[in-house]
Amino acid sequence: MWYYQVLKYQNEPNRIVHFSTWTSIEDARRFFESPKLVRIRAEAGVKAPDFIYLEELEAGVL
Secondary structure, eight states: OOOOEEESSOTTTTTTEEEEESOOOHHHHHHHHHHHHHHHHHTTTTOOOOOOOOOOOOOOOO
């Protein structure tokens, strides 16, 4: 099971944040920064996003 969220800024609807879980940071980086995906974004006229890769320290339910 893959978990993801796509969120938008409250006052900037064209600015989004995507969170997803991966088996490793290397797998995520390989996917999001792959030459094929870079080409698809360019052909679609999508600005390349800023990627930030994070390691989970803790998770739970509030």
